[in-house]
Amino acid sequence: MSLKVKPPYRAEQLGSLKRPQFLLEKREQFDAGKCTAEELKTAEDEAIRGIVQMQREVGIKSITDGEFRRHMFFEGVFDQMEGMKFIPEVLLHMFKDYVPDVAGFKKLAFKNAPSYVCESKLRRTKPFYLAQFEALKALTSPAEHKNLKLTVCAPEWYHLRHGEYAYPKDVYANDDAYFADIAVAYRAEFAELYAAGCRHIQIDDPLLAYFCADSMITGMQEVGLDPDAVLDTYIRAYNACLEGRPADLVVGLHLCRGNFKDGMHFSEGGYDRIAIKLFQQINVDTYYLEYDTPRAGTFEPLKFLPKHKSVILGLVSSKLPELEDKELLKRKVHDAAAIIASGPERRTVEEALHQICISPQCGFASHSEGNKVSSDDMIKKLTLVVETSKELWADA
Template sequence: MSFKINPPHRAEHLGSLKRPQDLLKKRGEFDAKECTAEELRAVEDEAIRAIVQMQREAGIKTITDGEFRRHMFFDGVFDNMNGMKYIPEAPLQIFKDYVPDTSAFKKLAFKNAPTYLCESKLSRTQPFYVSQFEALKALTTPEEHSRIKITICAPEWYHLRHGEYAYPKSVYANDDEYFADVALAYQQEIQALYAAGCRHIQFDDPLLAYFCAESMIAGMQDAGLDPDAVLDTYIRAYNNCLKGRPTDMVVGLHLCRGNFKDGMHFSEGGYDRIAIKLFQQINVDGYYLEYDTPRAGTFEPLKYLPKNKFLVLGLVSSKLPELEDREVLKRKVHDAATVIASGEEKRTVEEALNQICISPQCGFASHSEGNNVSEDDVKRKLTLCVQTAKELWADA
């Protein structure tokens, strides 16, 4: 059994961590033009030093900066892409009702919302995440550099939520033309990250999980769209984004159903509807899957997982402070391994268990405000993942 992470880091986390109050305060001052970028950067650096130390103390091997330099988890790509225009108060009619999170926000009586729309040919004229990687390298030891993970935005982020409004037909004739330029930008960024020393990236993509939700499927069909064809377009986009990527760079794909403040989620539905395409057609090395509540469905879709990919089970909630039972977590991991072993590609339960890791179901702060967990809760949850992993795997 060969993995890009050899062996996989058995206890993972999903990137975003609880932001301290002094960082939130300083970012508010920066947004209000009450401090300089240098002053904000100094506070970010101090907060990241502390959160890196917390990861070390919890026993987490994969290191991230907690996404402390971002407001939202999807920041980085389209806000830096040449050809995209920031719309501070976009009319709600350009947000598609069939997308679960936009539908939820409309029900909250939002009148308009900020977004980005394509206005001309897209191109990467500046780095997306390289500076964040370099800054984290400067705050970690040389021994940790190969274990730094950078989380990145899903390539279809604005396309799904805006549909026909995503780009002008005078700029791109069709979706494949649009995504060809998006993919080229991602290819360039991945190569630049690799040149800087990055060996581990993770796409954060709640949108793919929306294709598990019957509400979106029905809504797309009502709008005259073929959901399966749209999903196929996104799979082609992913594979084109990853074309030519270095063979020793680990690429993971994280799916969840929403991780907004106060534990708000946006969709429900198991992975059954997309499992074959998700596991067998997208050219990533592994998957980080939400599995902390019944809304994610059963482990049954895991029977389609190939032998050469790893799976990170998100069994620990990042939305609630209550600590999960370690014995229950171990039992769930064994249950998942049993399903994988009995799948299309037969393998022993031990072999299937070797493909699995454990993590929280999502990040602890997908947006700046975060969820109702404290910094201490975060450390306890990550420590729980590490302790559980050590009891499950000898190489943890």
């Protein structure tokens, strides 16, 4: 499989964007049974037209629909898959305390929460994201279709959260068997999206960043789990999901440490603990990495980035309205390039610089309510990302 040296564009945004108030209100009406699905779709279309135009105007070329047809960023796969069961109120003991966001929610005194668990063999009997991609195509010009980016759920989303409760042992004998059927579903989805013209997929996976957190490592060990073995299971799952994909289908992997209401994060810790496995064993083309605060650690782990992959540095906060300093952003990019160049797979700083792109550290609304960042703040930050990239790279 041939991998790209960089994703399509130097300046990226990470999927979820600030939803307009009229869309939030319409979704509330729909949830309350006060409007139809068609009326909601009309509002979604209107909002997406506006957010697409915003991306055009600031210079973002890898256009997304802002995830405006979702409530949460991880929707789309397991809520659509045969064999998954929706449980309105999962007992709290079925959520694993070593998972940082689970621990965070329990501290907030969350009661029994909704979730999905496997109850029978998993099968993709209908598309996951095809309708969202086709709808975005319908709202953009043919010239833009090759640039459209789709964000998707991580394959281990419910497995990590529920541990031994993720699937019945009389359905799947072990984790590899469970993920084998998930991989079949992802491969079918990617093939269908590719046939529809999709060439740019971003897998959103904050869970992998949790393996950088001492709290999760210690918590797993306390209940008898080997964190390295669990991570290895997830890497095998990823590579099975990506097996056989077309060479011109760019797939990126986004890691962050939480982006809940009011910018709440759930974990801390640099990428050092997982860097070699993350960069050298998972068969993706590029990595979207949180790097806007010290909790994400230093650039040192980037020295393990192979020459044939790229990294998008999430240097701009999507949680806080304050605008970053452009010159400081540029210095950080050059610092990262110097570290990449110094790694075991030697290259020049200039070569390393061309493996880098920049973006906000996460989306602006991982859940529909979003962060305490206004639409104007979001536009200023995305404009800053574009302007900075143009000053750093001639091909921006």
